[in-house]
Amino acid sequence: MPSKARSLLELTRLHWFPVGCDFMFWPFAWGSLAASYHVALPMREVVTNTLFYALLGTLVHSAGCVINDMLDREFDRKVERSKNRPIASGAVTMLEASVLLIVLVAAIFYMFSTAGSTALLLGLVGLPACGGTYPLMKRWMYWPSLYLGFAASWAVPFTWVAITGEFDWGMILNVGVASCCWTCLYDTIYACQDKKDDEKAGVKSMAVRLGDGIRPALSVFDATFFACLLWAGYLNGQHLPFYVMSVIAPFLLCLWHIWSFDHNDPRDSWKKFTAGRHGAALVCAGLVVDHYCNLVSLAI
Numbered sequence: 001m002p003s004k005a006r007s008l009l010e011l012t013r014l015h016w017f018p019v020g021c022d023f024m025f026w027p028f029a030w031g032s033l034a035a036s037y038h039v040a041l042p043m044r045e046v047v048t049n050t051l052f053y054a055l056l057g058t059l060v061h062s063a064g065c066v067i068n069d070m071l072d073r074e075f076d077r078k079v080e081r082s083k084n085r086p087i088a089s090g091a092v093t094m095l096e097a098s099v100l101l102i103v104l105v106a107a108i109f110y111m112f113s114t115a116g117s118t119a120l121l122l123g124l125v126g127l128p129a130c131g132g133t134y135p136l137m138k139r140w141m142y143w144p145s146l147y148l149g150f151a152a153s154w155a156v157p158f159t160w161v162a163i164t165g166e167f168d169w170g171m172i173l174n175v176g177v178a179s180c181c182w183t184c185l186y187d188t189i190y191a192c193q194d195k196k197d198d199e200k201a202g203v204k205s206m207a208v209r210l211g212d213g214i215r216p217a218l219s220v221f222d223a224t225f226f227a228c229l230l231w232a233g234y235l236n237g238q239h240l241p242f243y244v245m246s247v248i249a250p251f252l253l254c255l256w257h258i259w260s261f262d263h264n265d266p267r268d269s270w271k272k273f274t275a276g277r278h279g280a281a282l283v284c285a286g287l288v289v290d291h292y293c294n295l296v297s298l299a300i
Contacts, residue, residue, distance in 0.1 A: 003091070004091075004092075007086040007091040007092045008086070008092060008096070008100055010085070010086050011065065011066055011069060011085070011086045011087065011092055011097060011100065012062035012065055012066060012100070012104075013061065013062065013065045014058075014062060017058075018277075019274055019277075020061055020065070021057060021058040021061045021062075022057075022277050022280070023061065023152075023183070023186070023187075023276075023277070024057040024058070024060050024061035024064070024152060024155075025053065025054055025057035025058070025061075026057075026179065026182065026183075026277075026280040026283070026284075027057075027152045027153050027155035027156055027176075027179040027183070028053035028054075028056060028057045028155040028158075028159055029050060029053060029054075029057075029280075029283075029284050030156065030175055030178070030179055030283055030284070030287070031155055031156035031157070031158070031159035031160050031172075031175055031176075031179075032049050032050065032053050032159040032160075032162075032163060033046070033050070033284060033287035033288060033291065034160070034171060034175055034232065034236055034287060035159055035160045035162075035163035035164050035171075036049065036163060036287075036291060037236060037238065037287060037290065037291045037294065038163075038164055038168075038171070038236055039163065039164055040294065040295060040298060041163065041291075042295070043291070043292060043295065046288070046291065049163065052111070053155075053159065055111070056108065056111050057155070059104055059107055059108050059111070060108060060127070060155075062104055063101060063104040063105055063108060064134065066097055066100055066101045066104065067101065067132060067135060068134070068135045069085055069086065069087045069088070069097070070087060070094065070097050070098075070101070071135040071136065072088075072135055072138070073085075073087045073088050075138070075201055075203055076088035078197065078200065078201035079194055079197040079198065079201055079203070080197055081193060081194055081197070081266070082194075105127075108123075108127065109123070109124070112124065112127075115158070115162040116161070116162055116165070118161050118165075119158050119159075119161045119162035122154065122157055122158045122161060123158055126154035126157075126158065127154070133147075133151075134147055134148050134151050137204075138203050138204050138205065139204070140204070141204060142204045142205065142206060142208065142209035143206055143209070144204065144205060144206070145183075145184045145185075145187040145188045145191060145205070145206045146180070146184045146206065148183055148184065148187050149179070149180035149181065149182070149183035149184035149187070150180050152179065152180070152183045153176040153177075153179040153180045153183070155179070156172055156175050156176040156179055157172045157176065160172050160175075168235075170232075170235045171232055171235055171236060174228040174229070174231050174232035174235065175228070175229070175232050177224065177228045178224075178225045178228040178229045178232065181221040181222070181224045181225040181228070182221075182225050182254075182276075182279075182280065184206075184221055185218050185221045185222060185225070185254065185258075185276075186273055186276040188205075188206040188207055188210070188214070188218060189207075189218075189257070189261060189263075189269055189272050189273045189276070190269065190270070190273040191205040191206060191207035191208075192207045192214070192261075192263045192264075192266070192269035193266040193269045193270055194207075194266075195207050195208055195263075195264075207263070214263050215258055215259055215263075218258045219255065219258055219259075222251060222254045222255055222258060223251075225250075225251065225254070226247060226248075226251040229246060229247045229283070230243070230247050233246070233247060238287075238290055239290050239293065239294070240290075241286055241289040241290040241293060242286045242287060242289075242290040243286075244286065245282050245283075245285050245286030245289060246282060246283040246284075246285070246286030246287055246290075247283075247286070249279070249282050249286075250279035250280070250282045250283055253278060253279040253282070254276070254279050257272045257275060257276065257279075260272075
């Protein structure tokens, strides 16, 4: 692959695929699968929608990475792990990054336009307001991971409205808060890789702010994730497969990650961050299994 093409690929983080991309996919998947169960959508449409949101999540993640690196290029040069990123190292110019960003955003908005007028409006408002401002939070607050969780969770109302055609605030808020907590929790684990460099560079992060109190704090987020998904299951009329696979199993797995990882070891922080996808995938698996069982029972 030519060096310029390789640099642009690295700018979007697609060379890590699916790491990172799946991180943005989970809120889309949880919202769409919960909504699909709610309206008893045929499995073929569930698969089609899931693939659609996998592509959309990948594009959103790639665009977010480009924006992040454009805004953080000076910070990145001061951090060991990020100093060789394409913009920080000079391999990609700001003009080239801007053109790539325009292409990605155009593709995202095209996909928004296929999801219905209300979902389109949510996308048009939510993506710039939430995703586009996340990198700036590292300058203003010690809780950028929480803001990222909020930003990623706009996918929940987007998918719910796109599939059901209505707002169910009980479901949207509970699945959205669960998604927010999950994203915040694992992004904080991810941020532990850069604690020392972030302190020197003046970058604010939850990993820096929480210090040795990180485990109890993250446990609160895990407990909130558990409670919100539990209540969402009740509101949505879910059954046993959901509660076992989508609620209890991910909660316990996440709790083990929190209390077993070494937050002062960058390599272990990366390992636990990437392992977070297993719990998120369990949430999806439980929703799919419960959906299938529900469709079978309705057909009898």
